[in-house]
Amino acid sequence: MLNILTFSRVPSLASSTVLPVLGGIAVAGLLWSFFEPESAATLLVWTPYLARGFAMNILISICAIALGSLVGLILGALELSPRALIRFPALVYVQIFRNAPHLVLIFATTYIFPFEILVAGLRIPFPDWIKATIGLAIPASAHIAEIVRGAVQSIPTAQWEAAAGMGFSRSQTLRWIILPQCIKRVLPPWMNLYASISMGTALASLVGVNELLHAATDASTAVQRTDFTVAVYLTVLVWFFVYCYPVARFTQNLERRFAVR
Amino acid sequence: MTESKREERAILVKMEDVHLAFGQTQVLKGIDLEVRKGDAVSIIGPSGSGKSTILRCINGLVTPQRGSITVGQTAVHELKSEAERIPLRKRIGIVFQQYNLFPHLSVLENIVIAPVRIQGVGRPEAERHARELLARVRLSDKEHAYPGELSGGQQQRVAIARALAMRPELVLFDEVTSALDPETVGEVLAVIRELVADGLTSILVTHEMRFAEEISDEVLFTEGGRIVERGSPASLFHNSSNPRIHSFINGLGSGAKTRESAL
Numbered sequence: 001m002l003n004i005l006t007f008s009r010v011p012s013l014a015s016s017t018v019l020p021v022l023g024g025i026a027v028a029g030l031l032w033s034f035f036e037p038e039s040a041a042t043l044l045v046w047t048p049y050l051a052r053g054f055a056m057n058i059l060i061s062i063c064a065i066a067l068g069s070l071v072g073l074i075l076g077a078l079e080l081s082p083r084a085l086i087r088f089p090a091l092v093y094v095q096i097f098r099n100a101p102h103l104v105l106i107f108a109t110t111y112i113f114p115f116e117i118l119v120a121g122l123r124i125p126f127p128d129w130i131k132a133t134i135g136l137a138i139p140a141s142a143h144i145a146e147i148v149r150g151a152v153q154s155i156p157t158a159q160w161e162a163a164a165g166m167g168f169s170r171s172q173t174l175r176w177i178i179l180p181q182c183i184k185r186v187l188p189p190w191m192n193l194y195a196s197i198s199m200g201t202a203l204a205s206l207v208g209v210n211e212l213l214h215a216a217t218d219a220s221t222a223v224q225r226t227d228f229t230v231a232v233y234l235t236v237l238v239w240f241f242v243y244c245y246p247v248a249r250f251t252q253n254l255e256r257r258f259a260v261r
Numbered sequence: 262m263t264e265s266k267r268e269e270r271a272i273l274v275k276m277e278d279v280h281l282a283f284g285q286t287q288v289l290k291g292i293d294l295e296v297r298k299g300d301a302v303s304i305i306g307p308s309g310s311g312k313s314t315i316l317r318c319i320n321g322l323v324t325p326q327r328g329s330i331t332v333g334q335t336a337v338h339e340l341k342s343e344a345e346r347i348p349l350r351k352r353i354g355i356v357f358q359q360y361n362l363f364p365h366l367s368v369l370e371n372i373v374i375a376p377v378r379i380q381g382v383g384r385p386e387a388e389r390h391a392r393e394l395l396a397r398v399r400l401s402d403k404e405h406a407y408p409g410e411l412s413g414g415q416q417q418r419v420a421i422a423r424a425l426a427m428r429p430e431l432v433l434f435d436e437v438t439s440a441l442d443p444e445t446v447g448e449v450l451a452v453i454r455e456l457v458a459d460g461l462t463s464i465l466v467t468h469e470m471r472f473a474e475e476i477s478d479e480v481l482f483t484e485g486g487r488i489v490e491r492g493s494p495a496s497l498f499h500n501s502s503n504p505r506i507h508s509f510i511n512g513l514g515s516g517a518k519t520r521e522s523a524l
Binding site: 158159161162163164165166167168169170172176177180181 | 320322343344347348350351353354355357359361362363364365374375378379380423424427
């Protein structure tokens with residue numbers, strides 16, 4: 001109760017649902033630990049281990065969105081090429097991987113890539129978490145390509161004509177005139193995608209990456225108690241929610257703000 | 262409008278028998294025209310008669326199917342790719358009806374972006390020139406404003422400054438006052454009038470008859486993709502034997518008020 005009272009006193013946050021919802025979760029957690037002190041204590045012992053797992057989820061999600069954004073930006077530009085020979089392969093890639101299940105792609109990258117790479121006599125390990133990152137970055141790049149293409153096409157053609165009239169080439173126009181105007185339109189769907197990738201990182205547990213869901217399974221197997229198993233998987237849910245919900249809310253706010261303009 | 266005799270000045274733009282179709286629609290059906298250095302040539306005529314398309318042929322934004330176009334030493338009709346048309350476009354400024362400023366850039370950035378990114382002019386030099394141009398279009402106090410914060414007339418004057426920033430040999434004005442409210446038309450025309458008086462070579466597509474009459478060396482009347490009549494402003498506006506031109510000019514004269522309500 002105390003939590004809710006203190007939060008509602010901050011006026012700028014009253015309109016946002018983020019803090020009340022997170023506060024509610026904190027209260028529920030406190031109530032539960034009051035009625036189930038033993039489970040709560042065990043959970044506390046496992047928390048550092050779970051946190052290390054969750055750090056892996058965050059690492060994978062950030063690497064996947066970064067890689068996906070880079071590749072997606074290039075693919076989006078290729079999709080808009082006036083030359084069919086350039087445009088067509090990009091369109092095929094995007095359609096295939098936008099409609100592929102993430103889990104299948106994670107399995108594919110895990111088994112396609114070797115566990116180490118030989119570079120100039122040096123054995124460089126190729127860990128599973130990087131393979132999972134690539135598995136998630138592939139569909140992300142396809143989605144971002146579509147986001148970029150849509151945003152570029154939403155810019156009036158008069159902007160292209162004005163730039164062409166001043167002697168800009170197509171790529172210079174894209175770089176200096178069109179893409180800077182797209183950032184505003186791209187940001188909300190991009191963040192949506194980030195939230196979705198973050199949740200998708202749990203799939204990496206199925207190929208043995210030691211992330212949060214994997215850590216929770218370890219904990220549950222070690223403790224061997226039903227009430228703890230329920231508690232630890234609920235904790236996994238709550239952690240993902242706490243991480244992704246603010247991103248989703250912030251995205252909605254951005255969308256509303258841009259829609260008014 | 263300049264001191265030297267018109268016939269003595271070098272030819273800058275020459276179009277011969279230019280035909281252009283968009284799909285099945287014939288837009289230009291044999292356009293011939295000559296513009297000399299320092300000329301101000303106005304193109305008047307009803308909407309859809311191909312006026313704007315003539316301008317876009319000159320800087321290669323559209324490519325005619327037949328005929329020849331030369332700008333200085335450049336044979337525009339022989340340029341086969343976008344890359345080949347770029348050097349041509351750097352020499353020709355164009356100002357559009359809807360201004361088409363870049364909304365994400367400030368007024369100053371709109372003006373310096375092409376000199377800096379395309380021509381490779383140093384930033385301090387580009388900014389100095391941009392401020393000079395802003396003073397010329399009387400917008401010195403607006404260099405940090407964004408296009409969205411300016412009135413239509415102000416935006417159009419920035420667009421003129423932007424076109425001049427490349428130090429073009431020729432500026433194409435495509436109905437630059439048609440989207441403006443009547444109060445701001447005057448401020449834009451005043452700027453163009455000064456530039457023409459300073460010897461800028463320009464081709465203007467316009468519906469401002471009195472303005473065309475005042476500043477032009479030659480006026481062309483287009484209809485249905487052809488140049489129906491051409492000549493000095495006096496001959497075209499006052500001594501034309503063509504009844505169609507009479508009705509068009511007189512219709513527009515009284516139509517200046519109706520245009521306001523149409524907008």
